[in-house]
Amino acid sequence: MAFVVPKENYSGKVLEVEIGTGPKAVKIGGENTLPYLAFEGQVPNKTVVAYEIQDVPPEDWPSTVQSAYKDVSADPVKWALYCQNELGAQMIALRLIGTHPDRQDRSPEEAAKTVVAVLAAIDVPLIILGSNHAEKDAQVLKAACDATAGKNCLVGKAQEANYKTIVASAMAAGHKIIAMSDLDVNLSKQLNILITQMGFDKGKIVTDPMSSALGYGIEYTYSVMERIRQAALLQNDPTMSPPLVNDIGMYVWKVKETIAPESDLPEWGGLEERAIGWETTTAMGLLMAGSNLLIMRHPKAIATVRKMVDELV
């Protein structure tokens, strides 16, 4: 018996999406194989990692990750520049968490000002994220889009409850959008269909399957992603073909494993390494399930994941 490499025949392809303008614009997606199987197809773009920053100081971030930005995080522009210039960020993801009604309840106008200031300072592409409050996000992201037209940003998250306003604003501004649904293949497909029915180009959508942290439901995200990828590539379903984003920082940096001191749980080992490793391992798991874009927090976790991404192609 001679060994013959068992190759899969893929009829579909992940859509390629470009974000940003100028020499540092990035492309994600575009592969026509399951994750990182270049022996049977093309993987033109590596997974990109964006650094998450916020419009307000990250007081709710656990100390391990808060301390990594302690000198810059009071000012989103400084914070963004630090990530870009000192840490070599490929992309910045600005989360407008201060707009959440339970937080500072900042106005859409204030939020838009922050976005414009950050965008003016950096030359890497920008992801603009709301606070995950469906109604407020619609207003905030609209204001942000209106103020940033032509900059080819990635804006999100558009969800079933608020996609109409966000999609319309993004379309007017020429932006790309993140479409997020609740961990369900069919809901994800349905949202993509609703969005394209508004006349939005499917090649400008990035799918957020909804992430979950290692140990707290990651297997659900993992399998939903694998199923979306297989639908796109093996069944050539164009409504499942956008690239995948995983916004993991907010899930990882709230679980006990990234917070509890070693003195409370000696059997879990040192907190700092444990917390960074938790974010790294979460990202690696989802990378294997097909992530094209990761939004992460800790510089060491990001550096490790980027090294792995380089070694996967």
Next chain:
Amino acid sequence: MAISGVEIFKHLPKTNCKKCGHPTCLAFAMKLAAQQASLDACPDASEDAKAFLGAASEPPIRRITIGAGDKALKVGEETVLSRHEKKFVNPCGFALVVNDTDSAIEAKAKSVADSEIERVGQKLRVELVAVKDASGDALTFSGAVGKVVAAAPNVGVVLMSANVEALKGALAQLSGKKPLIYAADAGNWEQMVELAKGAGASLVVKADGLEALSDLVEKVVASGFKDLMLDPSPKSPKDMVEQYTQIRRAALKKSYKPFGFPIFSVAVDADPLVEQARASVCIAKYASVVVMSDASKWKTLALMALRQNLYTDPQVPMQVKANLYKIGDANENSPLMITTNFSLTYFIVLGEVENSKVPAWILVMDSEGLSVLTAWAAGKFTAAKIAQYIDESGIKDKVASKELIIPGYVAVLSGSLEEKLPGWKITVGPREANGLPAFLKNKVS
């Protein structure tokens, strides 16, 4: 295993004697192919027929056992490429590699023996110690193995050496313990097979790339030895993903026999975080044994969690029994909390209640294994259902206080619960379970 009735028929006696209860040998063969009959029913079946059907009914990926007793590691027997198709069967094992020259070898072996932790009701651990022949000296190697066996008698052992003398000395100390030998290559495989056979050990077959590996495995199998694992010697994570995928695919989709064995993977890297990241790739991409050079608790905790998560049943969430659980020395005046029967939810809440040292009751309601918010969104954790459960559970006889603490995330339920449970006080607890210790201490003080 798809094998046609006609194929099977060729191996039957073709006498149509009907002793099997079927009118003809061919009819019987069809039943066998459909796995609706067993060859035992034909008294005249030849040894050849038995061997043929035996091979055909073997699992596509052979099971390998490393170590003995209740801590033995069992790997292989996988049936799918994606976990959503069907549950992954046997979680991969973790091996800590130690050099035979390492003066800390006993302490390291002991750390593996003591690595067990509990997570979501399951006991998880690092299963194996891999002793590496760094000295090139047979006595040093077998001495090191002796130390490992003494320090960690119940831990499975991997012997990493190409030196026949060294292995002989080591194997002599491992009789009955089913060690794994790493590795047979094109140059030494005959000797290695002989050693493994003689010692009841399994053997990793190692070659450079899949073609060479396939050739070598065929030789080894032809020599009559099949307790094998595979190492195609990946040079990078890219190789790992590609080669391991091809092996798994060949075994499952093409019934390619030379690759019908579990994968042995070396994830070692000098940077512990990179090693953790590499090991994550191995866990997701089909490795059955993952070798690491460092098994710090912070690191293995995450890897054990990833392994546990990816090997859970995708159809059935892990659940605990719906019941009233008494935590600590709870009495009729102790606080009463309600939650759902998703294992993850229950064990997180349990951990925090235990943390608080406050004796308490946890009432676990059947939500078909859904978390609090998911169950609420799915209509399985509603005021009406909770009220009904409280009525039926008999809890009223055990708890005098008539105060029910509900998860903060379902605070919206409190009004309707008070309506449906007359005489009860509904208290909204913290949203995250890690707020419970402060909450409970405050409550009883």
